[in-house]
Amino acid sequence: MFLRFFLPRSILEPSSVFRIGSPDDYALGVDTKWQQQYRIWVTKTSDRLFVIYARCTHLGCTPDWKASENKFKCPCHGSGYDSEGIAFEGPAPRPMDRAHVSLDAEGQIVVDVSRLYDWPKGTQGKFEEKGAFIQL
Amino acid sequence: MEPEKPEQQETKQLTTGEKSDTGLVQKVRETGAALKERAIEEAKTYKDPQDTQLWKSIFRVSHDRSDPRNRSLAILSNVFLHLHPAKINRDAVRYPFTWGMGGITFYLFIVLTFTGVLLMFYYHPTKADAFKDILYLEHDVPFGKLLRNMHRWAAHLMVITTWLHMFRVVLTGSYKRPREFNWCVGVVLLVLTLLLSFTGYLLPDDQLGFWAVTVGTNMARATPMFGSEGPFGVQLGMTPYNDVRFGLLGGSIVDSNALLRSYIWHCIGIPLVASIFMAVHFWRIRKDGGISGPAPVMLETELKVTKKK
Numbered sequence A: 001m002f003l004r005f006f007l008p009r010s011i012l013e014p015s016s017v018f019r020i021g022s023p024d025d026y027a028l029g030v031d032t033k034w035q036q037q038y039r040i041w042v043t044k045t046s047d048r049l050f051v052i053y054a055r056c057t058h059l060g061c062t063p064d065w066k067a068s069e070n071k072f073k074c075p076c077h078g079s080g081y082d083s084e085g086i087a088f089e090g091p092a093p094r095p096m097d098r099a100h101v102s103l104d105a106e107g108q109i110v111v112d113v114s115r116l117y118d119w120p121k122g123t124q125g126k127f128e129e130k131g132a133f134i135q136l
Numbered sequence B: 001m002e003p004e005k006p007e008q009q010e011t012k013q014l015t016t017g018e019k020s021d022t023g024l025v026q027k028v029r030e031t032g033a034a035l036k037e038r039a040i041e042e043a044k045t046y047k048d049p050q051d052t053q054l055w056k057s058i059f060r061v062s063h064d065r066s067d068p069r070n071r072s073l074a075i076l077s078n079v080f081l082h083l084h085p086a087k088i089n090r091d092a093v094r095y096p097f098t099w100g101m102g103g104i105t106f107y108l109f110i111v112l113t114f115t116g117v118l119l120m121f122y123y124h125p126t127k128a129d130a131f132k133d134i135l136y137l138e139h140d141v142p143f144g145k146l147l148r149n150m151h152r153w154a155a156h157l158m159v160i161t162t163w164l165h166m167f168r169v170v171l172t173g174s175y176k177r178p179r180e181f182n183w184c185v186g187v188v189l190l191v192l193t194l195l196l197s198f199t200g201y202l203l204p205d206d207q208l209g210f211w212a213v214t215v216g217t218n219m220a221r222a223t224p225m226f227g228s229e230g231p232f233g234v235q236l237g238m239t240p241y242n243d244v245r246f247g248l249l250g251g252s253i254v255d256s257n258a259l260l261r262s263y264i265w266h267c268i269g270i271p272l273v274a275s276i277f278m279a280v281h282f283w284r285i286r287k288d289g290g291i292s293g294p295a296p297v298m299l300e301t302e303l304k305v306t307k308k309k
Helices: B006-046 B053-059 B066-075 B103-120 B131-138 B144-171 B180-202 B207-221 B244-249 B257-289
Strands: A017-019 A030-032 A040-044 A048-053 A064-066 A071-073 A081-082 A087-089 A098-103 A109-117
Touching: A017 A030, A030 B180, A040 A109, A048 A109, B103 B257, B131 B144, B144 B180, B180 B207, B207 B244, B207 B257, B244 B257
Parallel strands: none
Antiparallel strands: A017 A109, A030 A040, A040 A048, A048 A098, A064 A071, A071 A081, A081 A087, A098 A109
């Protein structure tokens, strides 16, 4: 009962589900315009669009997008990720997680950051699962 | 013959029962009288607070003040009047031996308590005000910058001196019998000191503290069984919304709840527990035969320990 007291029943935190416009609003590559508000990056490739949850898989800091070096760099302990969030340097144990994405009736992208797709080392990963990306 | 036996036994039992009854009545009367006498005596002693059970349990010394030895003992063995034992091995208190580290640590704790209380007069533990209050303290409050820096540097120093004190205790072998219990109390105090340091980190609500607490509480995710990303966590139904990190932060992100919680732990919860452990820590130094000396201050046979043969 004493421990239960410390776990609040309801929390006033930003909603984990939000809309970020249609896929046509994004150019190829990494878009950082939602980083401040939603803690996500939108990455568009030639055939796919997916949303990277901007949390370093080492200890949870928010990495910076370094456009000139074409990589994400975590300021806390130096983990590096390529433009698709795949870890290639530093202590990060796995690529950055991707958020659930879907298209609503108006063609808007709906992101849910409470449903994450990860790719732990030595596994197939969940990046190919339905909902981890939008096929263009 | 056989059916008569039980009857005989019954009459026998009756007579012995009657006898014991009269004995019992007498006994009750006697104990009643004894209780009455004791009550009168106790009522008399309560006129003098120093004769009460409560007083004796705290100060531990016989209240017979006609004996001069008792009178001096009452002063010498009183932990409030004499933090240090009445007699002490002079080699044990040389600075090259103790470094005075335990004392310095306690002194820093007092400095931190004092400056901390003063800082609380100008600090609001809310997202809107916390960082502004820090700037206000630095630039506008009389002696605010001095206060804040005293608190900050004393906090850094206290962590360092705690480690050095521990290092000295290891080097001098003071963790060994009969001080092993006090070593354990000290380890708890070390953890509490580090927790005080950690919870104070978030309070300025600046980038350094925010990310330090982000990193620190993300480690809690990996707690076995109670963390959502730790071993057996998922199997036990842990999610980011009900695991140990959630309980520490009061939410799933480092936000206003986390700030308020670390403020309460920092200013009330942990100092209170640490003070209790500190009192036990100091008291046990004396009980265990004072500071351990280069040569034994007290031989093992001299200690008042009832050994099992």
